[in-house]
Amino acid sequence: MNRKKGLFIFLMLVPTFSVIGFLTIYPTIKGFILAFQNYTVFTFGRVRFIGWDNFAKIFSDPEFLNIVWNTVVWISVSVFFQLVLGLGLALLMRKPFKGRGIYAGLVFYPWALSGFAIGLLWSWLLNGQFGIVNDVLVRLGLIKDNIQFLSNPDTAMFSVLLVNIWYGIPFFAIMSLAALQSIPKSVYEAAQIDGAGGFKQLVSITLPYIRPTLINTILLRVIWVMNFPDVIYGMTRGGPAGSTEILSTYMINIVYYKNDFSRASAVGVLIVLFLLVYTIFYLRISGGKELEL
Amino acid sequence: MKPRKVIFGTLRWTALSMYLLFAVFPLAWIFITSIKPPQEVYTYPIRYWPSKPTGEAYVYLFEFANFFRYFVNSIFVSMAASISATFIAMLSGYVLARMRFRGRYLLTLFLFFTQMIPAYLLMIPQFSMFSDFKLINRLSGIILIYIGLGATFSTIMARGFFVRIPETLEEAAMIDGCTRLGALFRITLRLMLPGVAAVFSFSFVNNWNELFTAALFLNSDSKMTVPVALYSFISKAGIQWNVLGAGIIIALVPTIFVFSFAQKYIVAGLTQGSVKE
Secondary structure, eight states, rough: OOOHHHHHHHHHHHHHHHHIIIIIHHHHHHHHTTTTTTOTTOOTTOOOOOHHHHHHHHOTTTTHHHHHHHHHHHHHHHHHHHHHHHHHHHHHHHHTTHHHHHOOOOOOOOGGSSSSHHHHHHHHHOTTOOOOHHHHHHHTSSOSSOOOOTTTTHHHHHHHHHHHHHHHHHHHHHHHHOOOOOOHHHHHHHHHTTTTTTHHHIIIIIIHOOOOOOHHHHHHHHHHHHOHHHHHHHHTTTTTTTTOOOOOHHHIIIIIIOOOOOHHHHHHHHHHHHHHHHHHHHHHHHTGGGGGG | HHHHHHHHHHHHHHHHHHHHHHHHHHHHHHHHHTTTTTGGGGGSOSSOSSOOOHHHHEEEEEHHHOOOHHHHHHHHHHHHHHHHHHHHHHHHHHHHHHHOOHHHHHHHHHHHHHSOOOOHHHHHHHHHHHHHHTTTHHHHHHHHHHHHHHHHHHHHHHHHHHHHOOOOHHHHHHHHTTTTHIIIIIHHHHHHHHEEEEEHHHHHHHHHOOOOOOOOOOOOOGGGGHHHHHHHHHHHHTOHHHHHHHHHHHHHHHHHHHHHHHHHHHHHHHHHHTOOO
16 A cells, blocks of 8 residues: 555656756756856867856956846846835725726736737837837927937836836735735724724734735745846847846847857856855745745 | 815825826737838827728738747647646646655755746756757757746646645545545546646746747747747848737737636735735
């Protein structure tokens, strides 16, 4: 009986875990090895180890510090505004109203769409010559001349951030709404009897109650945003003049345009190290609670 | 009604309407652009509505730009990969949720960590592996990779759904003479249908949207998926924005469609891990 149970467990797990082993774990290890080799599109068959050369090239890139800084800005500004606006939206949508289901469908739709297509779409809206955003701003008298949102290095980062925030608000709103709906009504009834007003209730009941969900969502979202080059790729591909280059777009650009697979792998190793340090930090803050599921 | 309530109500409605506009307008505008005749796309001042709405851009895409091929490729790749990933995730998710055995916690922990490894970090080693197997520029290669990308999170999600189905139902069926697999298929999977829908749609959407690996692997025109085709469009000079707009609409519509019926289940799948009840 026990052997039969063991065999059953084994057979049920084998497909998933062999797929993960073969397509995720092995490539991860291989990626680390490639980072110390000279594998490019042109070195087929003549791949050899070259030590830390790839890393030396990355660190001596004059743009590198800039890219790290951009990555930090990209993550922190995106996540901050996604959270604040997403939570705000959830609070506004919390009380049931007629047509709330349809409203939710209409405002939540962006969150699972292709980030690349969303980026492309917005690059048309923000177009410096024929973009509707410029048109509206000029008509409202807010600006005199069109803004070259994406071709000017001073406004490009602002533009990709705007789109990424737009893209991420629904996710935070969905998560917050689910958390808000899990707060028992009785808590508020008690507060009302005590005479607590709307704002007081928000600060002393609602926010503390959904805090664990928010912390979890924020921490996971940071990883996700860091690994999300899609929107930038649809809009600027890291340009102009590297003003929107973050670590992930940097790596992809090295793959696509320099075809230097090993150097790109070295960037990948740096990203993994960053993620690892961050994850340890994450587990310490959250106490590993969500791992019990 | 108290005046304070009226003011708050008005503010709330204004904010909600403004956000609705902000959320919906971009998609509406790209749609309007896609039904403009070519000469009205680049006008100054901008035309807000075409003088004569036309499906020209879509006809061009499907008849001249080979978009039908890309669309079929995308559907095929996404379906094949999501169905496979969902199937194997159901098996492993079930075992991880239901059976007591040593290493269960470790395996779950392992899944949690692997789901953090993003696709674009794996594409180079996968490219090097797959060129050894002659799987570059083949849809089967991309399907395999997508199964790998989907398997981890699908299992986590499936496990979450299984945990919520009361075990007693299965035990009752097994006492009545069902085998464990029989109980799984007859009782649990039926209750799991929302879970299956969630895992499948989430995986489908991710596959449908994936660009970077596909762009590296699929280099011949007949093998491209929709995102790769869009990507190759923008590198071509002289692409008209009404045509590109139509391509974007086509890239977005299937996911909007999937979400209009599966969003409820997907949200349940995503929130159950992080929202404590």
